[in-house]
Amino acid sequence: MKSKLHSLLFLGLLTGTSLRPVQDDPLLQKARQIHQRVLTLDTHADAPIMMQKPGFDVGVAHDTKRDQSQIDFPRMKQGRMDAMFFAVYTSQGPRTPEGHANAKASALRQFELIHEAVKKHADQAELATTPADAYRIEKAGKRAVFIGMENGYPIGDDLSMLRKYYDLGCRYVTLTHFANNLIGDSSTDPDGPLHNGLSDFGKKVVVEMNRLGILIDVSHVADKTFYDALALSKAPVIASHSNARALCDFPRNMTDDMIRAIAARGGVVQVNFVSDYLRKPSDAHRAAKTKIRMARVGREMTPELEARITAQSDSVSKVYASERASLSDIADHIDHIVKIAGIDHVGIGSDFDGGGGVNGLEDVSQIENLTVELLRRKYSEDDIRKIWGGNLLRVLGKAKAL
Ligand SMILES: [Zn+2]
Structure with missing residues (x-):
């Protein structure tokens, strides 16, 4: 007993992890093996929020509680998370020239921080913009960092900014955040709708995103904005971090009809780990x-x-x-989307560092616990491959609509 404890402690020292009594759980072993074989991807990581804090280094392991941080390259590796979309996020401010200039400056700074981090830690991570990049980087044993933009606010009223952000690596834009912007109405603006869905400028934004190959992300948008964007987009759309309204009634979550509509156009709904949107x-x-x-x-x-x-x-x-929600709540939302839309239209967008985290899944190093829950619910390895990134990479390959 004692020697076993010692060897576990020694293993803990070797791997830099704390002692986990569930090490011997056969389902955890199975989950680990699956994570070795499949590419795991998360479409919504707010790591750039932390990266903007002075002294924060995403290439160094942090303590989840003490450092209030859920993502870094070493913990991604520990949890066998192969790829994450780092979100260039700006909170919605005034829809004025000054507000747009500030948002643009903040966005450009965040792109720069991400580029600097992958350059500094080239032994651990690389920037990815295509599915082929992700698979190549995974093979090399490194983390693939994609970039998405949460809130189209930094586009302002200047369509040409989309090209600039695309060139910097951006591969999706969440059209709105918590409040309305020039592109369209948000699901949670306290003042209610401003444009009755997607604005005329927003329509041009969608067309330009299709042309460039930037995915349209409908998380956070009002229902009317959602249907307008879906009707207009020639490429499949994604919800980078959204849950099912049938299980948790909140305007920010998606109705069954919306989930089916995304699936019918070949897109994917990525379930998030935000307790309020799960339960x-x-x-x-x-x-x-x-x-x-x-x-x-x-x-x-x-x-x-x-x-x-x-x-x-x-x-x-x-x-x-x-x-607070738990792992089984996340799996309930996945089950629901699979039930109404099929296994090809669901994925994961954690929202770690942006409000994500449930009992049993506190940071990126613990993602195998979710795979354990999926195995318990009899999902096959092939299902898990689709959920953990396969579906999203299929959609990313179709982002450019000519
Ligand atoms: Zn969000």
Whole structure:
């Protein structure tokens, strides 16, 4: 007993992991083997939020709790996560020339940070823009870093920016975030719709994205914006991090009809790990969260304000800890999408570092726990390959519509 404990401790030292009593679980062993064989991909990683913090190095392992960080290259490797879309994210501010200039500067800085990080850690990661890149980088034993843009706000009113972002590696744009922008209406703008769906400018954006080969991401958009974009796009669309409204009723989640419509056009819905979008919180919990979320909208973020919001958010999490979602909630959403749309139209977009994380899945090093849950539910290796990236890479290969 003692010697076994010692050898486990030694293994822990060797691999740099903490002692995990579930090491001997046959399903975990099986999940590990599957992760060795299949390419695993996550379409929504907010690592750039952390990368903008002074001193944060994505090439070094962090402590999830102490460092409030869920993604870095060493932990991706530990969890056998092969590829992630790092999101160039800007919160929605004023729809003014100054607001757009600030958003553009922030976006360009984030592209630069991502490029610098993969250059600095060329032994660990590489930038990817195509499915072939991802498979090649995975074979080389490195992490593939794709880039997506969450919120089309940095496009402003200048269509030519799309070309610029494409050239910098951007392969999807989430049309809106929590509030309306010049492209279209968001599902959560407190002021309600502004354009009645996709704006005239938004229509041009969709056409230009099709032309360049940037995927249209409908996560966060209002239902009307969704249907407008879907009707217009000549390429399949994705929801980079969205769950099923049938299981968790919230405007940010997708109805069964929307999920089926994405599938009918060959696209994919990537399930996220955000507790509020997996399991409906109580009204009081929802109200407290909304208040915190809206504190960021339209405001210039200072370190003091950020710290205050983080502290408020922590205390809300503590008060409502019993309502936090678990691994089985994620699998329930996957099951539901498979049931109504088929195994070829579901994937994963964690939202780690942006609100993702459930009981049993706290950071990228633990993603095999989700595969264990999928195995428990009798998904085959081929199903898991599709869920963990195969479907998304199929769609990415069709992003360019001539
Ligand atoms: Zn988001």
